[in-house]
């Protein structure tokens with residue numbers, strides 16, 4: 001089975017959780033992983049699916065021992081474990097990211113998020129963001145993408161966690177076109 005067929009089959013099984021009918025393309029994978037290299041600190045990937053972003057993170061030189069991923073779909077998790085046995089993969093809900101990855105609080109440099117945040121309950125999105133920013137260091141970045149016109153993280157959650165979002169890039173050649181946003185802690189006023 002190809003990655004695209006595997007992805008579509010998972011979508012048919014659980015369209016809400018998968019949130020897209022096809023895996024992200026190479027341009028989006030390049031955009032969301034911009035700047036990562038062999039010098040990067042620990043990276044956490046949420047919702048890797050068939051591994052479009054995982055492949056690119058590793059191709060950029062991030063050592064496998066510095067990459068951990070959390071995937072809720074059993075089919076995707078099984079596939080990724082076979083394709084990348086060298087990374088720390090947890091099969092579970094990203095809302096428990098804090099306890100599912102082998103990194104300590106404040107030690108993570110980048111979170112790469114492929115989750116369909118817009119189709120999740122607000123409380124779950126809050127737990128995902130709180131857990132991720134607990135892992136991220138002071139200057140850490142949480143990167144996500146959306147097919148929509150604005151950052152998919154609700155204002156209330158940004159405000160409660162003291163975050164700001166910046167539009168990083170637009171990827172017109174993805175199917176569908178997507179925008180990458182970066183979330184960071186707001187500095188002192």
Ligand SMILES: C[S@@+](CC[C@H](N)C(=O)[O-])C[C@H]1O[C@@H](n2cnc3c(N)ncnc32)[C@H](O)[C@@H]1O
Nearest residue numbers: 017020023024047048049071072073093094114
């Ligand atoms: C839109 S797909 C993105 C897949 C891949 N990152 C890509 O861009 O091709 C969303 C992924 O998030 C996973 N997912 C959804 N809810 C999740 C959750 N609560 N915890 C972990 N993974 C989740 C889905 O199973 C799926 O793999």
